[in-house]
Amino acid sequence: MKRTLLSVSIVVAAAICAPAQTIKVPESWDKLAAKADDVVNVSLDKKMLQFASKFMAGEDENEKHLVSKLNGIYVHSLEFKNEGEFTESDVDPIRTQLQGPEWIHIVDVHNKTERENVVIYLKMVNNQSLGMAILVEEPKELTFVHLDGPISPGDLSDLSGSFGIPKNLHVSEKETSKPKAEIKK
Amino acid sequence: MDHRQEDQFEYQLKSALHRQEPPNGFTVRVLARLEPARPEPWPQPWLHLPSLRWALACALGIAVFAGGWMFQQERRRAEGEAARQQVMLALRITGAKMQLAEARVRHLSER
Amino acid sequence: MALSTTAEGPTRTSDFAELVEAHQAMVFSLAYHFLHDRTAAEEIAQDVFLELHLHLNELESSEHRISWLRRVALNRCIDEGRRRKRHREAQIEELPEPIAPAAKVDQWTHERLRRLVASLPEHMRMVIVLRYQEDLDPEDIAAALHIPVNTVKSQLQRALQMLREKAGAVKRT
Numbered sequence: 226m227k228r229t230l231l232s233v234s235i236v237v238a239a240a241i242c243a244p245a246q247t248i249k250v251p252e253s254w255d256k257l258a259a260k261a262d263d264v265v266n267v268s269l270d271k272k273m274l275q276f277a278s279k280f281m282a283g284e285d286e287n288e289k290h291l292v293s294k295l296n297g298i299y300v301h302s303l304e305f306k307n308e309g310e311f312t313e314s315d316v317d318p319i320r321t322q323l324q325g326p327e328w329i330h331i332v333d334v335h336n337k338t339e340r341e342n343v344v345i346y347l348k349m350v351n352n353q354s355l356g357m358a359i360l361v362e363e364p365k366e367l368t369f370v371h372l373d374g375p376i377s378p379g380d381l382s383d384l385s386g387s388f389g390i391p392k393n394l395h396v397s398e399k400e401t402s403k404p405k406a407e408i409k410k
Numbered sequence: 411m412d413h414r415q416e417d418q419f420e421y422q423l424k425s426a427l428h429r430q431e432p433p434n435g436f437t438v439r440v441l442a443r444l445e446p447a448r449p450e451p452w453p454q455p456w457l458h459l460p461s462l463r464w465a466l467a468c469a470l471g472i473a474v475f476a477g478g479w480m481f482q483q484e485r486r487r488a489e490g491e492a493a494r495q496q497v498m499l500a501l502r503i504t505g506a507k508m509q510l511a512e513a514r515v516r517h518l519s520e521r
Numbered sequence: 522m523a524l525s526t527t528a529e530g531p532t533r534t535s536d537f538a539e540l541v542e543a544h545q546a547m548v549f550s551l552a553y554h555f556l557h558d559r560t561a562a563e564e565i566a567q568d569v570f571l572e573l574h575l576h577l578n579e580l581e582s583s584e585h586r587i588s589w590l591r592r593v594a595l596n597r598c599i600d601e602g603r604r605r606k607r608h609r610e611a612q613i614e615e616l617p618e619p620i621a622p623a624a625k626v627d628q629w630t631h632e633r634l635r636r637l638v639a640s641l642p643e644h645m646r647m648v649i650v651l652r653y654q655e656d657l658d659p660e661d662i663a664a665a666l667h668i669p670v671n672t673v674k675s676q677l678q679r680a681l682q683m684l685r686e687k688a689g690a691v692k693r694t
Contacts, residue, residue: 267500269493277493284498292497300500334514343511361507370504419685420653425627426634427654432549432563437541439563440570441534 248358248371250301251318257311257367263304271296287380295374308340308364316362319369320344323358340364537577541570544587547655548594554650555598556605557639565597591655591665599643637687645680648673 258264269277278292292298303311323346332345341363348356354377359370548569552562572593573586580586638649651662659677663670 265499265503267496267503269496269500273493274497276490277497280487280490280494281497284494288501291501298497298500298504300503302503332511332515334511334518336514341510341514343507343514345508345511359504359507359511361510368503368507370500370507372504419688420681422630423634423638423649423681423684424653424656426631427550427554427638427650429546429550429654430553431546432566433559436545436549436563436566437538440541440567441538443567443571444534444537444574 247356247373248299248319248322248369250369251315253315253318254301254303254367257303257315260305260310261303262306263302265300265302267298267300269298274298291376291380294380295372295376297371297373299371299373300369302368303366305365310365311362311367315367316360319360323360327355328358537574540573540586544590545570547587548590550654551591551594551650552598552601554635554638554654555595555643555646556601557635561601565594565601569594569597588665591651595647595666599647602643634684634688637684640687641680641683645676645683648676649680649684652677 258266274292274295274297278289281289281292305311327348327350328346329349330344331347332343334341334343336342342361344360346358346360347354348358353375355373355375357370357372357376359368361368545566549562549566552565552569553559556562556565569590573580573590576589580589638646641649647666648662651657651665652659657665659670659673663673666673
């Protein structure tokens with residue numbers, strides 16, 4: 226795979242113009258990035274999202290609606306050539322930050338055969354969704370997504386057909402209020 | 411040699427050294443050499459009119475301003491496009507991981 | 522067609538052409554009498570006028586232009602004369618004896634004198650040409666060549682003496 230590195234200059238603007246991202250990616254990820262074949266770092270705060278939305282005239286209305294609601298989108302993805310390039314110690318600092326009472330697991334899949342861990346968190350405050358985090362560990366890939374803002378699973382289902390977001394990944398308000406609804410193999 | 415002879419010699423000398431015209435076409439040849447050596451400036455009598463000079467200056471100013479504005483717009487458009495692409499990339503990765511989660515959940519449910 | 526702008530000097534090609542025509546005989550003759558070569562004289566005269574065109578703005582009056590033309594023409598003649606290093610004496614011997622009628626005798630005498638002048642040392646040549654072609658007083662020659670008046674006078678006397686001697690020697694042969 227051709228090594229690509231997406232450096233996002235927008236990060237600088239975001240860092241200056243808006244509060245820092247609430248969930249910090251550990252510094253060890255920088256070292257991992259040096260070993261990775263493919264690195265994606267996207268950090269867009271509210272201002273940048275508003276700015277980008279002005280140029281999304283041709284995009285789907287649901288996508289634009291979703292972007293307009295969010296306070297920030299932060300995506301960090303590392304893809305390696307070989308397996309076992311990262312360890313749990315690289316992921317634990319993120320898990321630690323998502324252990325607060327406001328964060329609940331809506332999906333938590335651990336597949337030992339495939340050696341995959343997929344965890345989706347929802348930030349709930351006063352029964353309102355204020356964010357979503359996705360942490361995916363695959364043998365050659367490590368991904369963390371943080372959507373900051375009043376996003377609900379319903380918003381994601383509206384994006385069905387776009388970006389491959391599944392329509393039936395639907396969690397009721399009742400379910401989401403329960404902490405750590407886990408499905409483990 | 412007496413004075414008369416002396417005067418006669420000087421008279422002959424003066425006659426011998428009288429001014430002579432150069433060969434015909436001398437001036438033309440000088441001017442022909444002049445042209446490539448020093449090209450004449452373009453005649454721009456209209457530039458001497460103050461109103462036209464002001465108009466030209468204003469037009470130049472407007473052109474510079476418009477150019478600057480267009481450059482800013484183009485830069486803003488490029489930055490906006492880059493931001494849009496970042497948003498789309500982020501959503502695409504989010505979607506892919508959500509799809510992975512769904513596949514795993516469905517797989518477990520089917521078992 | 523504007524060429525250059527001066528307070529009172531020529532500003533257009535037509536004006537410059539008039540200036541060339543007004544002074545071409547002087548410049549050409551200075552070079553011709555100094556070198557005794559019409560082709561070289563024309564070339565030098567052309568160069569002098571081209572240089573004049575470049576310096577028109579600096580030459581305010583007509584008198585200034587004339588003295589400038591004389592000085593530059595003579596300087597170029599000296600350079601050319603030194604470059605050539607001709608042996609003029611030998612050529613004088615080659616002149617054929619005159620044959621009648623009288624007009625042809627004068628023509629022959631004039632040509633012989635011009636050749637004799639061209640054979641003089643360069644400083645004497647300059648004062649003789651300025652004295653008898655340009656009809657300048659010793660004071661004006663001194664001013665034009667930037668040398669003392671007495672030097673001009675002594676060079677004139679010596680030059681005339683040499684010319685007479687050479688003319689006599691040629692006549693005797």
